[in-house]
Amino acid sequence: NAGVTQTPKFQVLKTGQSMTLQCAQDMNHNSMYWYRQDPGMGLRLIYYSASEGTTDKGEVPNGYNVSRLNKREFSLRLESAAPSQTSVYFCASSDMWGTDTQYFGPGTRLTVL
Amino acid sequence: SQQGEEDPQALSIQEGENATMNCSYKTSINNLQWYRQNSGRGLVHLILIRSNEREKHSGRLRVTLDTSKKSSSLLITASRAADTASYFCAPLPRGGKLIFGQGTELSVKP
Numbered sequence: 001n002a003g004v005t006q007t008p009k010f011q012v013l014k015t016g017q018s019m020t021l022q023c024a025q026d027m028n029h030n031s032m033y034w035y036r037q038d039p040g041m042g043l044r045l046i047y048y049s050a051s052e053g054t055t056d057k058g059e060v061p062n063g064y065n066v067s068r069l070n071k072r073e074f075s076l077r078l079e080s081a082a083p084s085q086t087s088v089y090f091c092a093s094s095d096m097w098g099t100d101t102q103y104f105g106p107g108t109r110l111t112v113l
Numbered sequence: 114s115q116q117g118e119e120d121p122q123a124l125s126i127q128e129g130e131n132a133t134m135n136c137s138y139k140t141s142i143n144n145l146q147w148y149r150q151n152s153g154r155g156l157v158h159l160i161l162i163r164s165n166e167r168e169k170h171s172g173r174l175r176v177t178l179d180t181s182k183k184s185s186s187l188l189i190t191a192s193r194a195a196d197t198a199s200y201f202c203a204p205l206p207r208g209g210k211l212i213f214g215q216g217t218e219l220s221v222k223p
Binding site: 004035040041042043045048058090092101102103104105106107 | 153154155156157201212214215216
């Protein structure tokens with residue numbers, strides 16, 4: 001049981017480049033989330049998916065898109081990276097929308113130059 | 114705006130001492146959760162307390178909830194160096210989503 005996995009672990013991009021962060025969970029959870037964590041800002045919700053086939057914006061969605069590929073996988077895409085998107089990105093999952101424990105992946109550390 | 118606000122932002126204690134962290138929030142909640150984050154890692158769920166509960170224990174952890182004051186506290190007893198981490202509260206507003214505070218950075222010195 002791997003729990004929540006994220007790839008890549010580290011990434012350096014140049015301004016304007018695009019990339020997709022991958023997340024997968026093997027706990028058969030319905031809900032999945034993408035957060036970013038910046039110093040002094042705590043965790044901020046970017047997008048979430050309450051169930052397979054649905055996605056919704058969180059607190060800071062601008063500059064990002066998501067895809068809930070199937071029940072296991074939830075990807076986050078940066079179409080045109082900006083230095084303000086330098087952050088650590090965490091994916092999480094839970095088995096009931098907003099009511100249950102969230103399980104987090106190890107994070108992706110992204111630097112945009 | 115963030116729902117969970119932890120206090121203090123940083124706490125440094127000696128091994129064996131107790132550590133208390135506080136959390137305040139703004140609206141009615143269904144439950145409140147506490148998470149730990151070791152440096153460079155993802156968050157790990159510690160404990161959940163429901164709105165109709167006042168106190169909950171798990172090992173060396175004790176969580177209290179006062180819904181009238183919209184506050185919670187996390188007590189770690191007999192702290193160990195391995196407890197060094199950031200601790201986040203995450204209230205779940207009714208009809209809303211978990212919102213994490215900025216965290217309390219705990220340092221336990223051997």
